[in-house]
Amino acid sequence: MTKEATVYILGAGATRGAFGGDTHPPVDKDFFDIAKHIEGRGTPELANRVLDQVWDLYKQTSEVSLEYYFRDIESRNIFTNVIKSLGQPKKWENRLRDLRELICRIYIQTTCTLSNNHLQPRQSKSHKKILHKMKQGDVIVTFNYDLVIEESFVKSNHQHWNPRYGYGVEVSHGLDSAWARRWINSLPKHKRKDYRFPKSNLILLKLHGSLNWRINKYKRIILKPYPFLVSTSKGHHPRRESVAIIPPSILKDITETPYSKIWQIARRSLENCQTIVIIGYSLPETDFMAHSLLNEVVRSRLSRNKPNYLKMIHLVDPDVKIIDKFVSIFTPVLGARGKIYKYKTFNDFCSKWKG
Numbered sequence: 001m002t003k004e005a006t007v008y009i010l011g012a013g014a015t016r017g018a019f020g021g022d023t024h025p026p027v028d029k030d031f032f033d034i035a036k037h038i039e040g041r042g043t044p045e046l047a048n049r050v051l052d053q054v055w056d057l058y059k060q061t062s063e064v065s066l067e068y069y070f071r072d073i074e075s076r077n078i079f080t081n082v083i084k085s086l087g088q089p090k091k092w093e094n095r096l097r098d099l100r101e102l103i104c105r106i107y108i109q110t111t112c113t114l115s116n117n118h119l120q121p122r123q124s125k126s127h128k129k130i131l132h133k134m135k136q137g138d139v140i141v142t143f144n145y146d147l148v149i150e151e152s153f154v155k156s157n158h159q160h161w162n163p164r165y166g167y168g169v170e171v172s173h174g175l176d177s178a179w180a181r182r183w184i185n186s187l188p189k190h191k192r193k194d195y196r197f198p199k200s201n202l203i204l205l206k207l208h209g210s211l212n213w214r215i216n217k218y219k220r221i222i223l224k225p226y227p228f229l230v231s232t233s234k235g236h237h238p239r240r241e242s243v244a245i246i247p248p249s250i251l252k253d254i255t256e257t258p259y260s261k262i263w264q265i266a267r268r269s270l271e272n273c274q275t276i277v278i279i280g281y282s283l284p285e286t287d288f289m290a291h292s293l294l295n296e297v298v299r300s301r302l303s304r305n306k307p308n309y310l311k312m313i314h315l316v317d318p319d320v321k322i323i324d325k326f327v328s329i330f331t332p333v334l335g336a337r338g339k340i341y342k343y344k345t346f347n348d349f350c351s352k353w354k355g
Helices: 014-019 028-035 041-059 066-082 092-109 125-133 150-156 178-182 261-271 289-301 319-331 347-353
Strands: 006-012 111-114 117-119 137-144 203-206 214-216 221-223 277-278 311-315 338-343
Touching: 006 347, 014 277, 014 311, 014 347, 028 041, 028 092, 028 137, 041 066, 041 092, 066 092, 092 111, 125 347, 137 261, 150 178, 150 203, 203 261, 221 338, 261 289, 277 347, 289 319, 311 319, 338 347
Parallel strands: 006 137, 006 277, 137 203, 277 311, 311 338
Antiparallel strands: 111 117, 214 221
């Protein structure tokens, strides 16, 4: 990382802000409302089952937080496994499995369009604009599972990022699969033959995993050949896919490889950069790991003999309360001269950001 490097933190709002249309990629509070509108591939059957389960607990489905619901049924599952319930216990483990599968499907189907009976990733002009302006040594930290960033790299900045070295940890499995080949095929023809992935100038750190990852028994990332696959079994029931994501759990386990390495790089990058850009990330109060990451970054930057102050921070969110939350966190490391820039929309930021 260079001294003038920028770290970009992207949340669900960044994906939401990148796309128009009736069916937006969800954020925490409208996840179940979005799920009601997804069609095809067996997803409505799964969504209806999950919605009935949410209603069973709260007698409502609108404005129910995805994170709260996941942690609620996760806690009940742990509790009933330790202290057996009387009567007819709920099958909380089944509910967790259903919810995990629905999460993957919703994030795939809201970031893709159906073309020739195949799901094709939608393009994000906003992401492409930002990625095109990035410079060597910049880092993206995202809490999203979706592949909007990777797909935007394919279209805008493929010479600076690749899936072998671009995730912060070297990926050696699945590079010859359909998804990786599709990325390579976006290169000019004269560069495709005998192509060897170079070191990435830009790093994408997916702290909660990714829809195109599986993890093998050696704790290595395997790139999935068809990460946008959403299908049904012969009985037209939704088929489950193996995906490496960290769901909105009570305690996100980041102690094992590859996540421990990815979080370590994220911390180091945030401790040493000069500029931070935060787009569409709400920093939920219940995400204790994310809070710990940012709080430790601030503490570390201030604990040096000469505090390592930020030059500037750019905050993109329509919610003033979220903007104020980050201002409060980072003000101590801005020093007397650090600058704060605020934007209401992703497009507004893209039009003004010079990189």
